[in-house]
Amino acid sequence: MTKPDKLDPDKLPEILTRFYGRIRKDPDLGPVFNDIVEDWDEHLLRLEDFWSSLMLSTGRYKGNPLAMHRLHVAAISPGMYDRWLLIWAQTTNEMLPPEIANVMQIKATRIAERLKSVMYEPTHGGYYQLSRS
Numbered sequence: 158m159t160k161p162d163k164l165d166p167d168k169l170p171e172i173l174t175r176f177y178g179r180i181r182k183d184p185d186l187g188p189v190f191n192d193i194v195e196d197w198d199e200h201l202l203r204l205e206d207f208w209s210s211l212m213l214s215t216g217r218y219k220g221n222p223l224a225m226h227r228l229h230v231a232a233i234s235p236g237m238y239d240r241w242l243l244i245w246a247q248t249t250n251e252m253l254p255p256e257i258a259n260v261m262q263i264k265a266t267r268i269a270e271r272l273k274s275v276m277y278e279p280t281h282g283g284y285y286q287l288s289r290s
Contacts, residue, residue, distance in 0.1 A: 164212045164257050169205045176248040177201060185240055189232050211264055223275050230276050238269040
């Protein structure tokens with residue numbers, strides 16, 4: 158048996174459904190996502206297009222995730238990205254061969270870092286939030 162060297166496109170809907178099912182139930186992330194996302198079926202299809210473009214170079218995704226996330230800067234804290242990444246790693250590790258899960262996790266980490274940079278760092282025009290202990 159040979160190891161797959163790329164993501165099976167038929168796995169994407171299953172991965173995203175399980176992952177966002179967990180997100181929706183998460184005590185920190187769930188309320189934010191459930192308030193923002195009005196149509197989960199449509200949202201999951203858009204995310205499938207996004208990950209298909211990212212992992213398989215299909216060119217299906219035509220949106221602007223940076224602009225969409227900036228609309229919700231008041232509801233999303235930088236730390237939420239870490240929780241999102243933890244659940245992403247858990248889900249991809251469960252559902253994919255290690256090599257593919259690792260690639261998806263690296264890409265997700267880069268996306269999260271870019272979103273945080275754009276949303277919260279003043280050098281990128283974002284909103285800078287200080288937390289005081």
